[in-house]
Amino acid sequence: MPFISGGGGGAGGAISGVTVTGTASAGQVPVASSSSAGQWGFTSGYEIGYDQITAASTSITSTTEATGTTVITCAAHTFDGAAVMVEFFGLVEPSSTSGIIVSLFESSTQISRIAELLPGAISPGYTLTGRFRFTPTAGSHTYTVTAFHQGASNGSIVAGSGGTGGDPPCFVRFTKV
Amino acid sequence: MSTPGTELDYVEITATVNVSGLEAAPTAIVDGNAVTYDGLTRVKVEWYAQVVELPAGYYDLNIGLYEAGTVVTLLFGAFHNETHALDWTAYGSGFFTPTAGSHTYTVAGFRSPGSSGSAIVAASAQGGDYAPSWYRLTEA
Numbered sequence: 643m644p645f646i647s648g649g650g651g652g653a654g655g656a657i658s659g660v661t662v663t664g665t666a667s668a669g670q671v672p673v674a675s676s677s678s679a680g681q682w683g684f685t686s687g688y689e690i691g692y693d694q695i696t697a698a699s700t701s702i703t704s705t706t707e708a709t710g711t712t713v714i715t716c717a718a719h720t721f722d723g724a725a726v727m728v729e730f731f732g733l734v735e736p737s738s739t740s741g742i743i744v745s746l747f748e749s750s751t752q753i754s755r756i757a758e759l760l761p762g763a764i765s766p767g768y769t770l771t772g773r774f775r776f777t778p779t780a781g782s783h784t785y786t787v788t789a790f791h792q793g794a795s796n797g798s799i800v801a802g803s804g805g806t807g808g809d810p811p812c813f814v815r816f817t818k819v
Numbered sequence: 820m821s822t823p824g825t826e827l828d829y830v831e832i833t834a835t836v837n838v839s840g841l842e843a844a845p846t847a848i849v850d851g852n853a854v855t856y857d858g859l860t861r862v863k864v865e866w867y868a869q870v871v872e873l874p875a876g877y878y879d880l881n882i883g884l885y886e887a888g889t890v891v892t893l894l895f896g897a898f899h900n901e902t903h904a905l906d907w908t909a910y911g912s913g914f915f916t917p918t919a920g921s922h923t924y925t926v927a928g929f930r931s932p933g934s935s936g937s938a939i940v941a942a943s944a945q946g947g948d949y950a951p952s953w954y955r956l957t958e959a
Contacts, residue, residue, distance in 0.1 A: 686957070687824030741906065754950045758870050760906035771910050773867045774950050775829065819826055 683722060688818040690726060691719030694811035696803045701796050702742055702789045708752070710745060710788030713799055714814050723780030725819040730756050730772040730787060732812035733800040740793020744772055746814075747786045760792070767800070775819060787814050825958040827862060828854050828924075831951035833944040837937040838880065838928035845885065845927035848940055849954040858919030861959040863912060866894045866926050868952040870941035871909040873899050879931035880938045882911060884954075886924050891915060894926070909940075914959055926954045 656662070657680070662672045666682040673683040684690070693716040704711040713732070728746060736742045741760030746753040757772030791797050802809030828851050840846040849866070856862075864884050873880060882895040894911030930938065942952035 685824065686822065686826060752946070754945050755869055755948070756950055757908040758906060759908065760904075768907060770908055772869065772908050772950075773865075773910060775831070775953065775955075776945065819829075 683724070684818045686818055689815065690721060690818060691716060691816040692813065693717060693815075694813035695801050696811045697801055698809075700799045700801070700812075702791050702798060703796050704788075704790040705792065707743065707745065707790050708750070710743075710747075710790040712786055713744065713789050713812065714787040716785045716787070716814060718782045718784045719816060720782050721778040721780060721816075722818075723777070725775060725777045726816050727773060727775050727819055728756065728785075729815045729817070730770070730813070731810075732757075732770050733767060733809055734759055734770040734797065735767045735800060736761050736791065736797035737793060737795030740791050740795050740797060742770075742789050742791050742797045742799075744770065744787060744789045746774065747788055748783055753785070785814070785816075823958055826955065827856075827958065828852050828956040829953065830955075831953035832942045833947070833951050835942055835949075836940045836952075838930065838940060839937040840927070840929050841932060842881075842929045845883070845929040847925050847927045848882070849926040849952065851924040851926075851954060851956070853921050853923045854956065855921045856917040856919060858917070861914055861916045863914050863957050863959040864892065864894065864924070865912045865955045865957075866910070866953070868909045868940045868942065869950040870906050870939070871895075871897065872904055872906045872939040872941065873897060874936045874938065875902055875904050876900065876935060878934040878936070878938065880928060880934070881931075882909070882926065882928045884913065884924050885927050886922060891924065924954075924956070 670682040674680040744757040801812040838846040877900045879898045883893040884891040892913035941949045943949040
């Protein structure tokens with residue numbers, strides 16, 4: 643019995659007795675759902691989307707969570723309806739006693755807060771990372787990373803293009819769980 | 820065959836935990852599920868909390884992965900000695916190879932003896948004041 647037999651492109655092919663149906667997209671692999679059936683899907687850790695900024699400094703001026711300062715406007719990414727992990731990374735400089743809270747939004751809907759820093763005393767710089775596991779519906783989604791501060795003074799998110807003495811990009815990344 | 824990134828266990832909590840235990844009796848934060856391992860696969864453990872708060876004053880907090888009270892690997896540590904509380908997002912990870920068989924791990928935290936009071940690991944359900952805090956094991 644051949645390891646792989648049959649046709650692709652929606653006609654269904656068999657791999658070791660597992661009939662794989664559907665049409666593969668770039669980066670997908672066969673995923674068995676039973677001993678005899680499977681579909682095309684992405685592997686765990688597959689990067690569905692990556693968006694970054696390299697602007698030197700984004701001043702977080704908003705004090706309102708629902709309308710936070712936009713940090714990253716993501717491109718439209720296509721999800722398959724399964725769980726993903728969103729990761730945020732940024733160099734944050736909050737003002738003294740006034741923190742920064744980072745959230746993931748889709749249009750005006752807040753998906754979740756994902757990172758937060760309230761230094762309480764002085765205003766140092768911090769590396770801030772956030773991670774949140776959720777399940778977007780299958781299809782295209784365009785997310786936005788926003789931030790707001792709680793206090794009298796603006797904080798900022800610092801980014802760069804990396805390189806010698808350079809700051810790294812601030813990024814958000816969506817990977818398949 | 821090991822497939823890097825394959826999720827072996829994922830557990831989240833949606834209620835805040837106050838960490839006050841000392842090293843000999845750490846405070847449980849997230850209890851994992853029983854998972855059977857093959858003894859050959861190296862795994863990555865991750866822990867995340869949108870907010871960890873250290874109270875004002877001297878405070879030294881450590882978070883680790885435990886099995887039956889024995890630490891497997893430390894994941895996160897924080898120390899400060901400020902006049903105000905300190906809140907920030909915490910994430911830690913580590914790598915190890917579980918022996919063959921079933922293992923149930925727990926993420927737990929402890930304070931150093933000189934620390935007073937409780938640290939806070941904040942968590943809510945999605946859409947609440949905080950994101951869920953979670954622990955995750957994946958094939959490395």
